[in-house]
Amino acid sequence: MAELSQPEKQENLVASLTERQLEVSCLLARGMKNPEIAAALGIEMRTVCSHLENISQKLGVHGRERLIVWAWKNGLAEK
Numbered sequence: 001m002a003e004l005s006q007p008e009k010q011e012n013l014v015a016s017l018t019e020r021q022l023e024v025s026c027l028l029a030r031g032m033k034n035p036e037i038a039a040a041l042g043i044e045m046r047t048v049c050s051h052l053e054n055i056s057q058k059l060g061v062h063g064r065e066r067l068i069v070w071a072w073k074n075g076l077a078e079k
Contacts, residue, residue, distance in 0.1 A: 013058070013059055013074075014074055014076075016058055017055060017058065020041075020051060021051055021054060021055050021058075022076070022079070023041060024037055024041070024048060024051040024052065024055065025055060025067070025071045025076050026071070026076045026077070026079045027040055027041070028052070028064075028067060028068055028071055029068055029071035029072055029076045029077035030077055031068075034048045034049065034052075052064075052067065055067065
């Protein structure tokens with residue numbers, strides 16, 4: 001079995017996120033803070049924190065700044 005290229009691996013990671021996790025990631029990439037994300041999506045702030053933790057675990061990217069960089073590199077800021 002052929003190994004996936006780096007862009008293919010990144011596409012698979014993006015595809016592994018739920019629709020809500022993608023929304024949270026996009027808003028994070030645009031520089032929104034957790035309270036702003038919660039208000040924009042009509043969810044509790046603790047739910048935003050849960051989504052961010054789940055995103056971190058799925059991607060293996062830890063820390064808010066690293067998540068923002070990952071989202072930018074994967075084009076989520078434009079969505």
